[in-house]
Amino acid sequence: MRRLWILTSCAVVAAICCFAGGRAEAGGWDTVHRYVHKTNRCGPHTEVLASMYSIGTRTASGEPLTRDALTAASHDYPLGTTVMVTNPVNGRTCGIRVNDRGPYGKSRQVGVKIDFATGAARCLGMRNTQYVCLHGNEAIEVAGVPQIVDGDTVEISGAKIRLRGIDAPEMDQLCFDAKGDRWSCGIAARDQLARRFGDKPWTCRVSGADEDGRSLGTCLVQSESVEEWMAGSGWALAFTRYTRNYEKPEAVAREARSGLWAGAFIPPWDWRSRTRETIVLGAVIVPTEAREILLGPAVVAEVPSPGCGAKGKADKRGKCRVTACRDCGRASAHPAPPR
Numbered sequence: 414m415r416r417l418w419i420l421t422s423c424a425v426v427a428a429i430c431c432f433a434g435g436r437a438e439a440g441g442w443d444t445v446h447r448y449v450h451k452t453n454r455c456g457p458h459t460e461v462l463a464s465m466y467s468i469g470t471r472t473a474s475g476e477p478l479t480r481d482a483l484t485a486a487s488h489d490y491p492l493g494t495t496v497m498v499t500n501p502v503n504g505r506t507c508g509i510r511v512n513d514r515g516p517y518g519k520s521r522q523v524g525v526k527i528d529f530a531t532g533a534a535r536c537l538g539m540r541n542t543q544y545v546c547l548h549g550n551e552a553i554e555v556a557g558v559p560q561i562v563d564g565d566t567v568e569i570s571g572a573k574i575r576l577r578g579i580d581a582p583e584m585d586q587l588c589f590d591a592k593g594d595r596w597s598c599g600i601a602a603r604d605q606l607a608r609r610f611g612d613k614p615w616t617c618r619v620s621g622a623d624e625d626g627r628s629l630g631t632c633l634v635q636s637e638s639v640e641e642w643m644a645g646s647g648w649a650l651a652f653t654r655y656t657r658n659y660e661k662p663e664a665v666a667r668e669a670r671s672g673l674w675a676g677a678f679i680p681p682w683d684w685r686s687r688t689r690e691t692i693v694l695g696a697v698i699v700p701t702e703a704r705e706i707l708l709g710p711a712v713v714a715e716v717p718s719p720g721c722g723a724k725g726k727a728d729k730r731g732k733c734r735v736t737a738c739r740d741c742g743r744a745s746a747h748p749a750p751p752r
Contacts, residue, residue: 454501455546472513486515491572564602647672
């Protein structure tokens, strides 16, 4: 009889436990915050909700999904980033590489920030959805051979990185060269960056993001600063919204009339919100009607009419010529970009 009573009691307890756990399962992600709570043991680090996944065959980085690897999916880090993670319940810390994007759907809606592959969860001693500690907001390192997106944006291992402190012409931006011919200076800036550094491995220190969600980074190829070379060669301007480190290289390019400074152009930050009063920089004077070319994107820019206006003339092809200006390229400072 006593044995029967013990067995019955155990069965009741098990049923209660199963029922209690079943409520969480039945409610799914809608009930996660009822059963999973912050530990407040992360100190200066960020405590975030984490889950596990093992579905799929290939990750967003192009790598196969290896369930036993120390990897994770996240929308908050560039692909290839190694994040130090601590399980506040047992104190285990592991370096986990983000090689995939996720989570998606309901788990993301309820606040899950990072999905661990099985191997990473095992390293942390994590068995279910729980809160974990993500270490610091210090700069992280991303390395690899880049895909050149434009004159100030690259993609490395799936991470889109905006070069901090410089601003290159937009891809559809038009400029004038030293002869007064219009040209697609945004494409030229991209091509110059690719020609100089495109096939070499980069090392970028990444921290923060711009208004478009691109990671901000400063990059080296061996020991050469990519940003300094772009500004010093005249293919980008110092973007003082983020740093003033590249004003001196820009001044050298302006004095030498290198790159964009050989002709006439609108600063990229002004071109993105341009009006008819937008200032034109460079070593040539732009007639009134020729300004219309600089103000328009390459895909819709119109050649001005033969009557070019003061300080300009139309050539036999109907293209507006601009007059070289001896003092326009002085370090007379262009307006600072918006802050």
